Amino acid sequence: MTPRIELRHVSKTFVGSGRMVPALDDVSLKVMPGEFVTVIGASGSGKSTLFNLCVGLLDPDQGSILIDGEEPKSRLGKLGYMPQHDLLLPWRNVLDNVILPRDVQGVARSESRAEALEMFERFGLAGFERDYPSALSGGMRQRAALLRTWLTGCDTLLLDEPFGALDALTRKELQDWLLSVWQEFGRTVVFITHDVDEAVYLADRVIVLGSRPGRVVRELAVELPRPRRQGMVADPVFGSCVRELLGDLGVDT
Amino acid sequence: MKWRRDVAPPLVLVAVLVLGWFFVARWSGLGSFVLPSPGGVLRAAWETRGLLLEAIGTTMLATVIGLALALAAGVGLAAVVDFWPLARRALYPLLVVSQTIQILAIAPILVIWFGFGLAPTVSIVVLFCFFPLTISTADGLASSDPESIALLRAMGARRTQVWRMVRVPSALPSFFTGLRMAVTYSVVAATIGEWVGGSPGLGLYLLRSKNSLATDQVFAAMFVTSLLSVALFLLVRGIERVVLPWYHSSQRQEQWEGQGIY
Ligand SMILES: Nc1ncnc2c1ncn2[C@@H]1O[C@H](COP(=O)(O)OP(=O)(O)OP(=O)(O)O)[C@@H](O)[C@H]1O
Numbered sequence: 461m462t463p464r465i466e467l468r469h470v471s472k473t474f475v476g477s478g479r480m481v482p483a484l485d486d487v488s489l490k491v492m493p494g495e496f497v498t499v500i501g502a503s504g505s506g507k508s509t510l511f512n513l514c515v516g517l518l519d520p521d522q523g524s525i526l527i528d529g530e531e532p533k534s535r536l537g538k539l540g541y542m543p544q545h546d547l548l549l550p551w552r553n554v555l556d557n558v559i560l561p562r563d564v565q566g567v568a569r570s571e572s573r574a575e576a577l578e579m580f581e582r583f584g585l586a587g588f589e590r591d592y593p594s595a596l597s598g599g600m601r602q603r604a605a606l607l608r609t610w611l612t613g614c615d616t617l618l619l620d621e622p623f624g625a626l627d628a629l630t631r632k633e634l635q636d637w638l639l640s641v642w643q644e645f646g647r648t649v650v651f652i653t654h655d656v657d658e659a660v661y662l663a664d665r666v667i668v669l670g671s672r673p674g675r676v677v678r679e680l681a682v683e684l685p686r687p688r689r690q691g692m693v694a695d696p697v698f699g700s701c702v703r704e705l706l707g708d709l710g711v712d713t
Numbered sequence: 714m715k716w717r718r719d720v721a722p723p724l725v726l727v728a729v730l731v732l733g734w735f736f737v738a739r740w741s742g743l744g745s746f747v748l749p750s751p752g753g754v755l756r757a758a759w760e761t762r763g764l765l766l767e768a769i770g771t772t773m774l775a776t777v778i779g780l781a782l783a784l785a786a787g788v789g790l791a792a793v794v795d796f797w798p799l800a801r802r803a804l805y806p807l808l809v810v811s812q813t814i815q816i817l818a819i820a821p822i823l824v825i826w827f828g829f830g831l832a833p834t835v836s837i838v839v840l841f842c843f844f845p846l847t848i849s850t851a852d853g854l855a856s857s858d859p860e861s862i863a864l865l866r867a868m869g870a871r872r873t874q875v876w877r878m879v880r881v882p883s884a885l886p887s888f889f890t891g892l893r894m895a896v897t898y899s900v901v902a903a904t905i906g907e908w909v910g911g912s913p914g915l916g917l918y919l920l921r922s923k924n925s926l927a928t929d930q931v932f933a934a935m936f937v938t939s940l941l942s943v944a945l946f947l948l949v950r951g952i953e954r955v956v957l958p959w960y961h962s963s964q965r966q967e968q969w970e971g972q973g974i975y
């Protein structure tokens with residue numbers, strides 16, 4: 461099988477105000493179709509930079525990035541990208557926000573709206589179609605941003621700390637919901653988090669980025685059965701995964 | 714509800730002020746030459762209604778043409794300045810200087826250049842109004858969120874799409890603030906142009922009334938000018954509410970007011 465995304469020896473250094481900030485150093489990784497991969501690392505380890513490289517907002521200094529086995533001229537528009545902040549446009553209501561990628565693709569409004577409305581129930585947004593983002597709770601905003609990413613129609617979704625700013629309860633609820641959507645539709649997900657429990661709970665495979673510069677220090681397969689249940693956090697497999705990851709991240713266990 | 718909250722307070726205040734004016738004019742012994750009474754002003758307006766209406770028409774024509782030109786110039790300049798950082802650095806100081814031009818000096822010169830009639834008045838309106846429009850539009854364009862732009866680029870948006878979907882909408886609130894300021898100045902700017910250039914319109918009406926010591930007519934022209942300015946302001950405000958429902962939905966703001974946070 462060709463990987464959805466493949467990075468080969470990718471390095472990226474930022475040059476700004478006379479300083480060089482090495483963000484990523486010789487990163488190689490693969491994401492296979494249908495996989496749920498989580499990327500974990502300390503703040504500043506280059507996780508967001510990794511995504512910006514994948515979606516084509518940045519170009520690597522060295523190395524190459526392959527999408528579905530090819531190295532396209534431009535990667536822009538080839539992956540579904542959900543940035544760290546929800547970035548809902550305040551002048552569009554929820555419905556028009558989530559169809560933004562469809563607008564960009566030139567799909568007629570009536571068509572994309574109908575398509576989006578079918579998903580509102582599934583994304584827990586029913587009843588909020590006409591609200592402006594300013595009236596939404598944090599959890600709702602994340603759901604809307606996820607639906608917007610979904611409607612890019614791209615098979616591979618890159619989610620940058622989608623639940624980072626949410627309370628523990630909402631976060632667990634959304635984790636289970638995301639897993640169920642993922643299983644139902646079988647898309648490929650790469651999910652950034654800095655929460656070890658979340659990384660293990662969601663993933664088929666966890667990629668650990670070390671800090672300054674960011675390198676892949678470990679890839680850990682999570683051998684927990686699917687569908688996942690919140691009760692599995694008591695499972696010894698879960699515990700040992702978490703312990704290993706904490707060790708990789710330099711936390712005493 | 715809305716009416717009682719937003720419209721009634723200023724109306725009541727105006728009524729109180731007019732009443733106060735009425736009593737001062739009546740019993741202060743100042744005489745109608747110094748302070749005409751409200752009734753006197755109304756009467757003067759009515760008696761010269763033919764002249765006044767014609768003057769309003771002429772002034773508003775100059776105002777609207779001037780505003781349209783200022784709008785084109787302001788938005789155009791803002792776009793240029795936004796596209797081209799060098800133009801921003803070169804033009805900004807000049808824009809500011811353009812606002813310090815002595816209007817009393819430039820107006821007669823404009824008359825010399827353009828002759829009597831609409832042209833000099835229109836130029837003064839443009840001079841007054843393009844500045845707030847340029848600055849507010851340029852600031853609005855500069856305020857668009859780079860992260861949102863990056864998001865659109867990641868979706869594969871072309872530059873024109875980024876403009877249409879992010880840059881222009883995020884510039885609109887600021888643009889409308891500038892437009893509201895511009896229309897508020899515009900009528901007064903036109904009358905100043907007419908006054909100094911001696912071209913027909915409310916400015917000339919004002920000048921003639923002053924010269925013939927008809928204080929009540931001066932007051933009448935003053936109120937008419939204000940009313941026209943306010944009317945334009947309200948018109949823009951109305952358009953703004955239709956164009957920017959998200960900006961004015963302000964559900965949260967009203968909640969806050971209710972909670973006494975303001
Ligand atoms: N545009 C930029 N210019 C200069 N330096 C940058 C830029 N973007 C990121 N960096 C630097 O690169 C490093 C990695 O940043 P990045 O945002 O990828 O971290 P992150 O792992 O996503 O962190 P967080 O968990 O806090 O979101 C940081 O040291 C950051 O300061």
Ligand SMILES: [Mg+2]
Pocket residue numbers: 507508509544620
């Ligand atoms: Mg980040």
